[in-house]
Amino acid sequence: MSTCRTTRLMGPRYDTAGAAARMFASEKRGRVRPRAAAGPSVASSARQGFDRGSRVVATSEVDIGAAALDISAEALEECAREPIHIPGAVQPHGALLAVREDDLRVAQASENTRALVGVDARSLLGQPLRAFLDPGSWDQFDRALRQPSLRKESPLFLRFAGLAFTAMLYRSEGLVVLELEASGPPEESRIAGTLQVLLARLSGARTVVDLFRSVANEVKGLTGYDRVMIYRFHEDLHGEVVAEAREPELDPYMGLHYPASDIPAQARRLYTKNLVRCIRDVDAVASPLVPPENPRTGRPLDLSDAWLRSVSPVHVQYLRNMGVTASMSISLLRDGELFGLVACHHRAPRLLVPSMRGVCEVLGRVTSFQMELLDQKEAAEQSVRASTLAQRYVEQVTALLGASTHRATAKGEAERGLLGQVPSLLGFVEATGVAVVDEAQVATAGVTPMPEDVRRIVAWLRETMKEPLYATDSLGAALPFARALAPVASGLLATSFSPEGRTMSIWFRPEIERTLSWAGDPRKPVSRDPSTMRIEPRRSFEVWRQTVKGCAEPWKAWEIEAASALRAAVVSIVLGQAADLARLATDLRAALRARDDFLSVASHELRTPIATLRLTLEALQRATARGGEGGLSRADAMPRIEMAMRQVERSAALVDQLLDVSQLSSGKLSLSFAETDLGTLVRRVVERLSVQAAAAGSLLEVRTEPVVVGQWDEGRLDQVVTNLLTNAIKYGAGRPVTIEVKRRRGEAELVVRDRGIGIPAEAQGRIFERFERAVPASHYGGFGLGLWIVRQFVEQMGGHVSVASTEGQGATFTVCLPLARSAAPEPEGEGQGVAGA
Structure with missing residues (x-):
């Protein structure tokens, strides 16, 4: 991680406040190359230099807590206000029709309908949609309208004005929107083989790193894009490339960081609505809607759900500056929030057919679910380890208190019991030092600040802590005198065993000096063209290296939860509630058993449709591979395809059920x-x-x-x-x-x-x-x-x-x-x- 954070416990949860702004405050240790002059030549030279990203042009050193950002707040705010969901136009490789749901007559159409469907957009306005669909297509459309979610019914394969199209459907502001792309039915055998490979590869991942590497390689093989990156967001929302598959002549982007402003808030929201986003050609001219406004609202039509939505001019320039002509992204979600992207770049125009985009969407959903399972597995293993150590510590303290029953209820004796077992706490979390402090003593183990410095930190904590737990990976940013303690105590995790903070345990971590590689100067993600005063993205993506000091390894969620659990156990001892302690241990074991039972049931239920699907696909693949007279006819193939799709739908339903449980819980x-x-x-x-x-x-x-x-x-x-x-x-x-x-x-x-x-x-x-x-x-x-x-x-x-x-x-x-x-x-x-x- 590259940012420093402070955490306070909020009941059963905690929230984090990033200190990202401090990371960019710096004393520069290098000189930036002059930027190229504005103009068309910049884009063309960037296109030719698609692989220039690895050359280092500048370095800087960051001391957390030093100064302020060198970014124009006004420019960033203007970028974040760009109404990218209502561009009033679509990408020209497809056409858009919006019909009133009450009478199903055309209310809006993209101007390119003459070129794509042979009917002028203005001639379509007011006409019944049914007049342009053959009977079979109308039946499909009518059935889809009866469902709660039109998106779940997409795509449809319709004949419009006698031509074959793939249609995506959704509702927007009282209109039913159809997006039409010229194509035929999906290639069943290719989809079957692709799904089989994806299931086999992803199910074999044992770590998140393995999973990301597999996804990057599989997406590149599936889509043919020049470069495929797995892009994961940090808590301050800046992104990092954590896996990559690319053409050999391209320089790597692996490990590069990108500022959070590259994907503003409104763009992040759209990524959660459209899980796959394709841009066929940044040089294509968008097709405007006719009329420009939605007749129902008098405002531009909301295209948040649109596959064909035209592209922000700022993003178009951003891609041109990178030397990218076509792109695709697959959203990775957790609890409905964007936590990563599969980002694909290509040097020439490129577009996947809708059926392949559907496969990519399934891939994104499976990747998100698989990653959550792997993270839960790691967290569960660490929680069990921490619970074992906590139980051992509690038993040791209980034994000391129980050695003299008549003194065990005395406040001073309880606190001496805590102080006497400090070494047992050192391995409780991944820390290099620990201290237990009461009003009279400082007991330490491992590498810690001097006792008098620990006292100053405790005094500050007693004034600062509003909740019984506090965590930061940059103590010096919050407590100026502690900057000198960074080699020993840049990271701090503290828990109080009493409301007044009379007795505390504090774990320490040293600073870790890091060198971050940014794709361009992170302090200047956008600029303003002096001739037009328009916002422009940065033009240079050459590596900017940055040394970060005063920041420790962040505390993981399981460590914070373990410290909270330890506090609950110790408080029960201090208060003489042995029965509560026994109940806590029972609840912990029950929770672990419930989690094991859940994972066992989930594994079984998800494995059943996957196994059936794999067998069906293998049979289909073998039959398809034979070809000729011995091959599989379409009539024979379709029932098997339908069986495979039923198993996919069953798996998706099980995953949806798990997501419902997660939201409710x-x-x-x-x-x-x-x-x-x-x-x-x-x-x-x-x-x-x-x-x-x-x-x-x-x-x-x-x-x-x-x-x-x-x-x-x-x-x-x-x-x-x-x-x-x-x-x-x-x-x-x-x-x-x-x-x-x-x-x-x-x-x-x-x-x-x-x-x-x-x-x-x-x-x-x-x-x-x-x-x-x-x-x-x-x-x-x-x-x-x-x-x-x-x-x-x-x-x-x-x-x-x-x-x-x-x-x-x-x-x-x-x-x-x-x-x-x-x-x-x-x-x-x-x-x-x-x-x-």
Whole structure:
């Protein structure tokens, strides 16, 4: 890491405040080369010098806490305000049509429709979309409109004005937007082979480094771009290239850092909406929309969800300055936030067909999920290690206190017990020194500041700490006298065992002098053209080396959590609460067991569709490879492709379920209340699950009152109905399933009744808990999370859910929801992990 941070514990969580600005304050130790003159020749010479990035043009030395940034705040703010989501134009390789959802007539069109579909944009305005689609295409479009999320139904393969297109669909400000790109159906055999390779490569990664290296190599082989980089964000949002695959004649970018301003906040938000972003040619002229404004709003159409959205002029110049003509990025997300990118560059125009972009999106999702699993595995291993050390320390202190029972409750004796076991704390976290301080003594182990300096630090901490834990990797930046202690104590992790800070434990780390390699001068990421006063990105990406001092290795999350857990254990001893200590150990073991159980279930459930998918793809690949008369016909191939896609969809559903659990458990779930017709929603879900029900032999009977409308989150309510109905089909033994929607005294009542295997009486009290099921996991798949998610969503909307069942005679689930929006309870598991740890 390259920035210094301060952390204070905030209840069960902590937040960080980066000191990125201090990193760029410096005394320069080198001279910067003069910049090239402005003009077209700069872009062309940069294009020719695509591989010039490794030459060092300047160096600087940074002493944390010295001075201020040499960046124009005004220029950066202007860059961050650029409305890149409403450019009013699209990239010219595709066409855009926006139709009113109420009558499906064209309201806006991109100007290039004549060139791409043979109809002038102005002639399209006001015309019914159906007039331009053949019957089969219209049926596809009509079915997609019935779904809650149009994006999940994309892409569609339509014939528009007699020509074949791939269509991406989404809703924006009262309009349904279609983006059309000329192409045929996907290459099934290539997709099958690609998915097989990706699954094999990524499942074999044992570390995050291995994972990133595999992803870079696979994306380059898949897409053919000249350079593919894995770009990971640090906590101050600046980025670092952590893996790279490139053409051999190109200089490496591996290890280079890029300032956070390269990707401003509004661009980061768009990366979370469009997980794959392609720019075919930076020199292409964008096609404007006709009319320029959305007729519904009188404002430019919001193209946040658009694949074809035209490119910011600043970003175009940025790519030209790098010598890049075409680019693609794949977003890597965690908890809905951008934490990395797969960035692809090419020296000539290049564009992937939509089906390959879809493969890249799957790759991004799988990479994000795999990385989170690997990080959780590492954190779990470190937590177990820290828990073992903490338990040993607690046992030693307890033994000292228990040696003299009549003195064990005395405050002074308890504190002497803490001071007597300081060496045991040295290996608790990755520190080089530790001190335990009370009002009278300073006990140390390892390499620490002098006792009088420790006292000064403690006095400052007692005034500064608002919470019982404090962490920083740059003590000198917050406490000026401590700059002289950087060789011993640049990093500090402190925890207080009493509200007054009377007794503290403090771990120390020395500074680590680092040399960072930046892609260009990080202090000048943008400039202003003096002739036009427009914002311009930097023109030089030649390596700028920077030496950073006064900063230690940052404290990892598991270390901060371990220190917090230690404090809780020690406080229980000081207060004489041995029972609480035993309960803490029990809870820790239970949490670890729950985590192990969760990982085991997740591994099994995800491995099953992956194994089926791999076997299907291998068979398809072998048959495709034979070719000729012995090869596989399209008619024979499609059922296998469909089976493979079902397994992909099953895996995606399992991952979505895990993400729901993560959001609920961490308290990050957000609801969007809107007027929703429950009867209409139920009928839509029944239609969607009709094929699954028919396959199980179950007849779905819907009984609904005419209008049952309330203020609910439509998407979450759709999941509730889907989960209940899916369970009824799964456990309904092929018998009819009844769904009723009623209105009762200010509430809506949803009843789902099956006539299947039923639920044993002893299981009915726990089936709404996490990882609980009423039947053996070996008989029915799943994580045992569906009903828990149902209960959480229902309660978040102010309602409740119940079950009535007799074993062997079916089960009846009843959901009651207030028609008017009400205050929701706090989500279960606030601040806890997936397994409740």
